[in-house]
Amino acid sequence: MITIPIEVSARHIHLSQPDLDLLFGFDYKLKPLKNISQTGQYAAEEKVALVNGNQKIDNIRVVGPTRPETQVELSLTEARRLGLEIPLAVSGNVAQATKLTVIGPQGQIDRHCAIIAQRHIHASLEDAKKYQLHDGQIVTVECGNQRAVVFRQVVVRVRADFVWNLHLDTDEANAAGLQGGETGLVII
Amino acid sequence: MITIPIEVSARHIHLSQPDLDLLFGFDYKLKPLKNISQTGQYAAEEKVALVNGNQKIDNIRVVGPTRPETQVELSLTEARRLGLEIPLAVSGNVAQATKLTVIGPQGQIDRHCAIIAQRHIHASLEDAKKYQLHDGQIVTVECGNQRAVVFRQVVVRVRADFVWNLHLDTDEANAAGLQGGETGLVII
Numbered sequence: 001m002i003t004i005p006i007e008v009s010a011r012h013i014h015l016s017q018p019d020l021d022l023l024f025g026f027d028y029k030l031k032p033l034k035n036i037s038q039t040g041q042y043a044a045e046e047k048v049a050l051v052n053g054n055q056k057i058d059n060i061r062v063v064g065p066t067r068p069e070t071q072v073e074l075s076l077t078e079a080r081r082l083g084l085e086i087p088l089a090v091s092g093n094v095a096q097a098t099k100l101t102v103i104g105p106q107g108q109i110d111r112h113c114a115i116i117a118q119r120h121i122h123a124s125l126e127d128a129k130k131y132q133l134h135d136g137q138i139v140t141v142e143c144g145n146q147r148a149v150v151f152r153q154v155v156v157r158v159r160a161d162f163v164w165n166l167h168l169d170t171d172e173a174n175a176a177g178l179q180g181g182e183t184g185l186v187i188i
Numbered sequence: 189m190i191t192i193p194i195e196v197s198a199r200h201i202h203l204s205q206p207d208l209d210l211l212f213g214f215d216y217k218l219k220p221l222k223n224i225s226q227t228g229q230y231a232a233e234e235k236v237a238l239v240n241g242n243q244k245i246d247n248i249r250v251v252g253p254t255r256p257e258t259q260v261e262l263s264l265t266e267a268r269r270l271g272l273e274i275p276l277a278v279s280g281n282v283a284q285a286t287k288l289t290v291i292g293p294q295g296q297i298d299r300h301c302a303i304i305a306q307r308h309i310h311a312s313l314e315d316a317k318k319y320q321l322h323d324g325q326i327v328t329v330e331c332g333n334q335r336a337v338v339f340r341q342v343v344v345r346v347r348a349d350f351v352w353n354l355h356l357d358t359d360e361a362n363a364a365g366l367q368g369g370e371t372g373l374v375i376i
Contacts, residue, residue, distance in 0.1 A: 152332075171359050
């Protein structure tokens, strides 16, 4: 039986250094607020707003450190709220991402950067070996109690510094009555 | 193989006649806008707002006809937006429902009326007989493609005038990438 801790990813943004500079000022350094489960990553103090036409969502947390490409991760509920069609994609794959406007205190940018992150498992090389999983593998995870849900189409992501965790977005967590901190059961 | 049409229930309110009168005026009659799948039920032209403290959600559709008890059905996402803890309950069971303020054009009411509807199947007596299901039975339904989800804890509701349908709320539909109109597979 393979158990996995469940984490819920609320909407957030990863910024490239050039985009961070455009939004917050030249050579800006993010201020880490709180470490998150994946090694070296943190919720930053900084927040931005997302805009599409007349629709706006404030208080989008920046997750650091900076990355090669700016990426916004939203739920389908939030995509609807912004009036946008946003594709389901594996985090890091912004090839098909939807264009929107990101507003910071010092500037704004238009970027094809919005995705709905495909639910995924973070696994280290050791985890992958131990559970006989490989990067890109699709597995199923059983979660929840009163609103129990079996999530199919969970993609396994393997990297040396990853920490064993299932990441769900807020729609997925709410549908299953999860808050994060629970444990799921991986079915291969 | 038991297939079932999937419907998505967005937030809505059922009103008692006394509460309808308080919100819209004495001896008020709802104006049917569009029939919905369950026999005799309709989305009405009327809308109300829901308030908890400083938080407000506008444009809550009234579903007619009036019922013995006022009941608001929200998703967990919307409950969070209102800052409320709202219990999961079978529709019609408002014993544990959460108090909020409902505002109409002619008045407002405070009622213990808000629930998150437990995902459910509507079955007629003939459906129940055909598929060997009984009222209150808990079944599992497999749904979706790219975001395939297996929903456990689906309650079967049997009534003579019910129409064979799976009802999911917007969190559940979004988590599974469903818009309504798709078909699920019931697993008993």
